[in-house]
Amino acid sequence: MSRYPKRASVVVVGGGIQGLSCAFNLALRGVGGVVVLDAGYWQGGASGRNGTLIRGGFASPEWTRFFGHSNQCWMNLAKTLGHNPMFTRRGYAMIAETPKTAAMFEGALKVHAENGVTSRRLDDAGVRSVLPAIAAERVSAAIHFRDGGVAPHHAPMKAYLAACRARGVQVHYRSKVTGIETANGCVSAVMVGDHRIDADAVLIAAGAFSTEMAKLAGVSLAGYPMRIEAMALEPTRPMIGPALALIDRLAYMHQTGRGEVVGGIEVPERPRPSLKTDLPVMTGTAKVYFEMFPALAQVRIMRHWGGMLHISPDYGPLLGPHPALRDLWITAGWSYGYSGAPGAGDLMGKAIATGQIDDRMAPFAVDRFDRGKPVRELGIVLATD
């Protein structure tokens, strides 16, 4: 007896937070026979390796509408799932150190107001009160999101998995998808080795492996896999309240519920498909901490790890039906996927179950690059220039 079923309504390829969130929302909308397959282990991909930061506001209206919705989903997630995802609404601050970024913040604040995301500009006194440990003299502008925050990886992953299984979703880890079959221009089945699962629809939610999975179905996805790294310091009692994006340093950080300061920077380098770590990110992140939070100088680095994600040409997610193959759906290209997962699951679940593409996900359509419609977003800590 195989552990896999012979048929499924929707096969979700990828059991990270995207895949689980979509599978849960499909089940919530009454879609039965949803199967999730993942080549790795639970929390082994980017969902267990990211910075866990959650915010609603960015610089573009498209990102802000989408992530604003997802932030709201996070706030209600304990109720939605019936399990505690430990989202802690401790705020999120974006920090500018240059006039250029400070000017970008002015535009972003307007975008937030127009799109229903609560944010405020922090003046000097505000910075000192929200972030007493920061080297305030280096800060030229700051935005604070009251509803932003963090959630430790394991809690939403555990909550989503339990909620999926409670609603009849089959979730299998260490189950590598080796083929995606098509018939008459539609997706027809998914192969796990010798085992065939007939499927009405397939959703690729495979993080860095999404381009590879699309190839199995004979179609292409824009973007490429990229490695990023993060590190954790030995625990101390609370000294940094909100989650943080230091825009000019391509850095993000927060202090976890366990007291560890977790964060990283992006160092532009050639694409290296590996989970191995390297020195430049560790030393560069340490330099950011040393300069921005001088009190961290004598705190020790406890561990440092790599993770892989799928970078799209405009750094935005790829969401919706694949234009070249019917019944193939995509949620990929995520660099802020943890923050976006509850919202993406909600909107993708609706799209697959009803065929309706929500306005908030439409700008992130998979074929936007072919149509010459990338989404320009500057409020992220990725080297966009």
Place this chain on the structure above:
Amino acid sequence: MQRLSHARPARVAFTWNGHAIEGREGDTVGAALHAASITTLGRSRKHHRPIGLSGSFVSGSLATVDTRPNVRLDREPLAAGLTVRMQNTWPSADLNLLSLARLLPARMTYAGFEHTNLMPSGTRRFEVWEKLLRFMAGVADAPSAPNERTAPKGARVAVDTVVVAGGPAGRIAASAAAQRGERVMLISRGSTPGESAARMVGSLPELDHRVETRGGLEAFGIYRDGAFVAAAPLDGRVGALVIAPKKIVLATGRRSCPPLMPGADLPGVMDAATALSLAVDCAVAPGMQVAVIGTGAEIEVARRLRDLGVHVVATAPTQSLRRITGHNAVTGIETDRLITCDALVHAGPWRPDPALAFMAGCDGLLQLRDAPHLSGVSLAGGAGDAAEPIILGPGPRDAAFVCPCMDVTVAEILHHVRRGETDVEVLKRLTACGMGPCQGVPCWDQLAALLAEEVGGAPADYGHPTYRGPRRGLTVAQAAGLDGLVEPDR
């Protein structure tokens, strides 16, 4: 605790939790406290059990020294006027209300206090609760900003061969390379190479005078497939070092691992290296009545301790150990008889620390796996020997700690095993086993041994979660001081 006759006479005054203590010149802070019969140096993360110098579990030796959090007291040299404070206490170390957490049933804190649905997130109640948890979990008080705002400058040096650790195998390998005309650097944790090996074996092989030695440095990582070895001085205020070698020799030896049984986490249980360091270097007896167990080396370790004047009451094979007794510290052991002791020294099973070799060769996309062979990296001496099997106690072991720092018991692991979970990566994430400052050494060895015993198969079948550098933390300041020395891989 007893001072041995070779103690240096000069006294050094410092404070522990506000109380004046006198140590001796040449002590580590940990040894001076041990000599003053203070064996509980820390509290475990969740249950606030007493923990002390063990050589196996790092948390037991961490304290705040002046304003520096998480300083390793077993390595920190004693200096006059130091202010040393226990961490993870509230409101004070003397009246620590947090230790009431010890009364909580272990089941309540599986995976921390976190996964409770009693306090769903998205509520005001949860925000208050989480704030409290953050304070409790933080362990060390947040430091204040130092006056010094320049990072200690790191250095980069190119060599033909770098040898890590200065024991017999490291000295032989370094000398051989020097005799071949190579530029050789030998880095060692002790201030002189081979310090800890000398305590065990007495005399060491001659070191070729052309070998460049750097003492007081701990290698914390190997990067870019062996292109760089990085090392940091124990003092987090002193600059670190990046070495670019053509060849790497790891001669890091083996360490003794405690048996997996209740009581093995108690203050007073320590490995042979820690006991000998106390006795040889600091002239402090590990206990008033010391029992030594091992897998063969116990007789020799006991002899060396006795020669220094330590009162050794028994030696026995680790395999014969049936029970360790004590509540706040070890009070005795049971082998074929009951033995009263206040220190239990273990000299085996001996196992190499696999973390550096793993970092050198590992690769993978879904999971980092051990490389079948390492090019340019060789293991010398004990580091390359097979690990002796972890010894599991014969009695009920539910209350034993697989990971004492994070309060992960055998019962907690088995709770998940009974639900079908035997993947070590998943067990790590469910329990936080090995996520404290020791970063899984030796907890993950114990985890695999437990799974083999309870589920079947061999420990190697279960593998281990990924060893993540930096092995032994370097400070943020030291890492910042290395920035720019290694170009990004473009």
